[in-house]
Amino acid sequence: xxxxxxxxxxxxxxxxxxxxxxxxxxxxxxxxxxxxxxxxxxxxxxxxxxxxxxxxxxxxxxxxxxxxxxxxxxxxxxxxxxxxxxxxxxxxxxxxxxxxxxxxxxxxxxxxxxxxxxxxxxxxxxxxxxxxxxxxxxxxxxxxxxxxxxxxxxxxxxxxxxxxxxxxxxxxxxxxxxxxxxxxxxxxxxxxxxxxxxxxxxxxxxxxxxxxxxxxxxxxxxxxxxxxxxxxxxxxxxxxxxxxxxxxxxxxxxxxxxxxxxxxxxxxxxxxxxxxxxxxxxxxxxxxxxxxxxxxxxxxxxxxxxxxxxxxxxxxxxxxxxxxxxxxxxxxxxxxxxxxxxxxxxxxxxxxxxxxxxxxxxxxxxxxxxxxxxxxxxxxxxxxxxxxxxxxxxxxxxxxxxxxxxxxxxxxxxxxxxxxxxxxxxxxxxxxxxxxxxxxxxxxxxxxxxxxxxxxxxxxx
Numbered sequence: 001x002x003x004x005x006x007x008x009x010x011x012x013x014x015x016x017x018x019x020x021x022x023x024x025x026x027x028x029x030x031x032x033x034x035x036x037x038x039x040x041x042x043x044x045x046x047x048x049x050x051x052x053x054x055x056x057x058x059x060x061x062x063x064x065x066x067x068x069x070x071x072x073x074x075x076x077x078x079x080x081x082x083x084x085x086x087x088x089x090x091x092x093x094x095x096x097x098x099x100x101x102x103x104x105x106x107x108x109x110x111x112x113x114x115x116x117x118x119x120x121x122x123x124x125x126x127x128x129x130x131x132x133x134x135x136x137x138x139x140x141x142x143x144x145x146x147x148x149x150x151x152x153x154x155x156x157x158x159x160x161x162x163x164x165x166x167x168x169x170x171x172x173x174x175x176x177x178x179x180x181x182x183x184x185x186x187x188x189x190x191x192x193x194x195x196x197x198x199x200x201x202x203x204x205x206x207x208x209x210x211x212x213x214x215x216x217x218x219x220x221x222x223x224x225x226x227x228x229x230x231x232x233x234x235x236x237x238x239x240x241x242x243x244x245x246x247x248x249x250x251x252x253x254x255x256x257x258x259x260x261x262x263x264x265x266x267x268x269x270x271x272x273x274x275x276x277x278x279x280x281x282x283x284x285x286x287x288x289x290x291x292x293x294x295x296x297x298x299x300x301x302x303x304x305x306x307x308x309x310x311x312x313x314x315x316x317x318x319x320x321x322x323x324x325x326x327x328x329x330x331x332x333x334x335x336x337x338x339x340x341x342x343x344x345x346x347x348x349x350x351x352x353x354x355x356x357x358x359x360x361x362x363x364x365x366x367x368x369x370x371x372x373x374x375x376x377x378x379x380x381x382x383x384x385x386x387x388x389x390x391x392x393x394x395x396x397x398x399x400x401x402x403x404x405x406x407x408x409x410x411x412x413x414x415x416x417x418x419x420x421x422x423x424x425x426x427x428x429x430x431x432x433x434x435x436x437x438x439x440x441x442x443x444x445x446x447x448x449x450x451x452x453x454x455x456x457x458x459x460x461x
Contacts, residue, residue, distance in 0.1 A: 009274065009277050009278070010434070013277075013434050014270055014273055014274065014277075016419050016420070016421065016434060017273060017421070017434065017435070017437050017438060017461060018269050018270060018273065018461065019419065020415065020416065020419070020421070020438055020441060020460075021269055021438070021441075021459060021460055021461040022441055022452055022459065022460060023452065023457040023458065023459055023460065024440035024441045024443070024444045024450070024452075024457055024459075024460040025440065025444065025447070025450070025457050026440065026457075026458075027314065027380050027381075027384050027440060027443055028314060028315060028316045028317075028318065029315070029316065029335075029337065029342055029377075030373065030376060030377035030380050030381070030447070031342070031367050031369070031373055031377075031449055032447075032449070033335070033342075033344070034449070034457075035367045035449050036342065036344055036365040036366055036367050037365055037366075037367065038364070038365050039366075039367075039368075040341060040342075040343060040363070040365060040366030040367055040368055041363050041364075041365070041366070042355070042360045042361040042362075042363045044340070044341070044343075044363075044366065044368065045336070045338075045343045045361050045363045045366065046104050046361060047340070048338040048339070048340035048341065048343075049101065049104040049105055049328075049338070050104055050105075050106075051339070051340065052105065052109070052326055052338065052339075054106060054107060054109070055110075056110075056324075056325060056326065057109070057110040057111060057112040057143055057324055058109055058110070058111055058112070058140070058324055058326040058327070058328055059111065059112060059113035059114075059115070059322050059324035059326065059327045059328070060111050060113065060114045060115070060136060060140065060327075060328055060329075060330070061114075061115045061117060061316070061317075061327055061328070061329045061330065061334055061335070061336075062094070062114070062115070062116050062117070062121075062132060062136075062329075062330045062331055062334070063077070063117055063118060063119065063329065063330065063331030063332060063333055063334040063345075064090075064116060064117070064118040064119045064120065064121045064123060064124060064331065065077050065078045065079060065090075065118060065119045065331065065332050065333065065349070066078060066079065066080075066081045066086070066087055066090070066118065066119050066120060066123040067079070067080055067081070067118070067119055067120045067123065067153065068080065068081075068082060068120065068123060068153070068155065068156045069153075069155065069189065069190070070189060070257060071178075071188055071189055071190045072187075072188045072189045072190075072257055072258060072260045072261050073178075073188045073190075073217070073220060073248050073258065073261065074255065074257070075249055075251065075254070075255055076118065076119060077119070077332065077333035077347055078118055078119035078120070081123065084125070087123060087124065087125075087128065088128065090331075090332075090349065091124065091128045091131060091132065093352070093353050093356050094132060094135075094330060094331055095131060095132070095135045096356050097330050097331070097356055097361075097362065098135045098136060098139055098330055099135070099139070100356060100359065100360075100361065101139075101328065101330070101361060102138075102139035102140075104361075105139075108138075108139060108140060108141050109139075109140055109141070110140070110141050110142075110143050111136070111140040111141065111142060111143065111146060112143045112145070112146055112147070112322070112323075112324050113146060113147045113148075113149075113322050113324060114136065114146065114147070114148045114149070115149045115150075115317055116149065116150040116151065117150075117151050117317065118151055120151070120152070120153040120156065121150045121151060121152065122150070122152050122153060122156055122157050122158075122161050123156065126160060126161060126164040129161070129164060129165065129168065130164065130168065133168045133169075142169070146169070147171060147172055147321075147322070148168070148169045148170050148171055148172065149170075149171075149172035149173065149174065150165060150170060150172075150173055150174070151174045151176070152173055152174065152175050152176070152200070153176055154175050154176065154177070154192055154196045154197050154199075154200045155191075155192050155196060157175075157200050157203070159199075159203045162200075162203040162204055162206070162207060163203075163206075163207065165207070166206075166207025166208075166209075170207065170209065171208075171209055171210050171211070172209060172210065172211045172212075172213070173204050173209050173211075173212055173213070174212075174213040174214070174215060174242075174244075175197065175200055175201070175204075175212070175213070175214050175215065176215045177192075177197055177214050177215060177216055177231070177235060178190060178215060178216060178217045178220070179216070179217060179220060179223060179227065179228075179231050180193075180194055180197075180230070180231045180234050180235075181222075181223065181227040181230065181231065183222050183227075184220050184221065184222050184223045184227060187220065187221040187222050187261065187262070187265060188220055188221065188261065189260070194234055197214075197235070197238075198238070201238045201240075210241075211241040211242060211301055211302065211303075212238070212240045212241055212242070213240060213241070213242035213243065213244060214235055214238070214240045214242075214243055214244075215243075215244045215246065216228075216231060216232070216235070216243060216244065216245050216246070216279075217245070217246050217247070217248050218245060218246075218247055218248070218272060218275040218276055218279060219247045219248040219250075219266065219267055219272040219275065220248050220266075220267075221261050221262060221265035221266050222265050223267060223275065224267070224271070224275075225271065225274050225275045225278050228275045228278070228279050229278060229279065229282055232279060232282055232283065236286055239298075241297060241298050241300075241301040242295065242296065242297045242298075242301060242303060243283060243288065243295070243296040243297075244294055244295050244296075244318065245276065245279055245280070245283075245294050245295075245296065246294055247272060247276060247294070247458075247461075248266075249458030249459075250263070250266060250458070251458055269459070269461060272461065273437060273461050276437065276461075277437075280296075283296045284296075287299070289304040289307065291303055291304065291307050291312065291319055292307075292312065292314070292319045292384060292385055292387075292439075293384065293436070293437075293439055293440070294318075294319075295318065295319045302321050303319065303320075303321060306321045307385070307386075310385075310386060311323070312385040312386070313381065313385065314381050314384050314385055315327060315337065316335050316337070319385065325339060326338050326339065329343075329344075329345060330345075331345065331352075332345055332346060332347060332348065332349045332352040332362075333345055333346070333347040339369075340368060340369065341366055341367050341368040341369045342366050342367050342369070343363045343365075343366035344363070344364055344365055344366060345362045345363060345364060346362050346363075346364040347364065351364070371398075371400070372448070374398070375394070375395075375398050375401045376446050376447065376448065378394050378397070378398070379391065379394055379406075379443075379446050380443045380446055380447065382394070383429070383431060383439060383442060383443045383446075384439060384440075384443055387430065387431040387436055387439060388428065388429065388430040388431065389428075389429050390427055390428050390429075391403045391406060391427040391428075391429065392426075392427040393427075403427050406446070409445045409446045410424070410445075412445035413429070413442065413445050416435060416438070416441075416442055420432060420434065420435075421434055421435030421438060421442070422435055422442060437460070437461050438460055438461065440460045441460045
């Protein structure tokens, strides 16, 4: 594809950024999932659950690994199901997992957040959704300000499902839009109309969802800067509180269905970056606050307020205001985060069910967190959230650490410093505006596990 010249992007910025483009983790955790191993399993998880403080609220995640269609760009753990029986069986095991995990906790714990992810949570029937909420409600007590969120597919979302979810407390929702360009939709097997999105937005507004997010993508096959901007123009009619703009990660060696996408139709690195930069400029011009790498929010939204107050966090769902120190995951492939470390359930449903039948937590792998991991995790999270970090301040909070331990990481930052993508003032490191598309690669300088030559991650830009 030929890249059009866009006057609003400063001269040389795209070339400077692409000079440093490479593969890097998304840093939704540190250590990242690449470091998970079978050294951590059900026994370690149960020990970490037992050790949780009783008075601290936890956050909950429920994974629903079903969709009614296969989107060829998808990188999630999901499968297409068009019969009710597999979903019904999955829900029955999910309820048993909730009970099993709750037995390891001493009493009913407060929960400040519940996120339904997938896959497509709205593949559950109303009755199944109510059963899941009922099981969680028996074992966990909702806090007054509990955030209940769901990722939803507009093509299969119904008003009756939205009404039922609203009655259960749904107060934040995310609709997958990705693109409204018919040619791009056909190239990724995801066809939906503006009218479908409009109906879903109206249904969610009718239950007074306080924060509505729309997911968009760039870097898809046949996508152009203009088609990205046209989609944004269309969905701005809904004035969603939040928008996510994700770059398509082409990893066919990990997700075989991505081989259905013609690589020759994918925009090149320069055009991908141009799409992201022009979309960001458009959204900021429309009154949205840029949040980290790929999120945007209206100034009154809690995500924007968290950014302003330096309370923004990053977890497996992306940028978040969730301050809970523990995330308990339920369902096949669900990831949990505890003070002791990270765990992930069996990805495949059969071993997940077999573990539950044995009466054990269905953990397949995980990683224990060391003191050094916590130290580096805070640095990486602040860079990913604030585009800046004060190493002296982090060392002060970690107490036993010293900036001198980071001399190797500082050396790795030198190429970014030379190209005016990073600024360093004493112990203060700032990702400059031109370098923000590279924040994953900049953060990787502090990652002691990172192997840049390994094909384990998507490209940073």
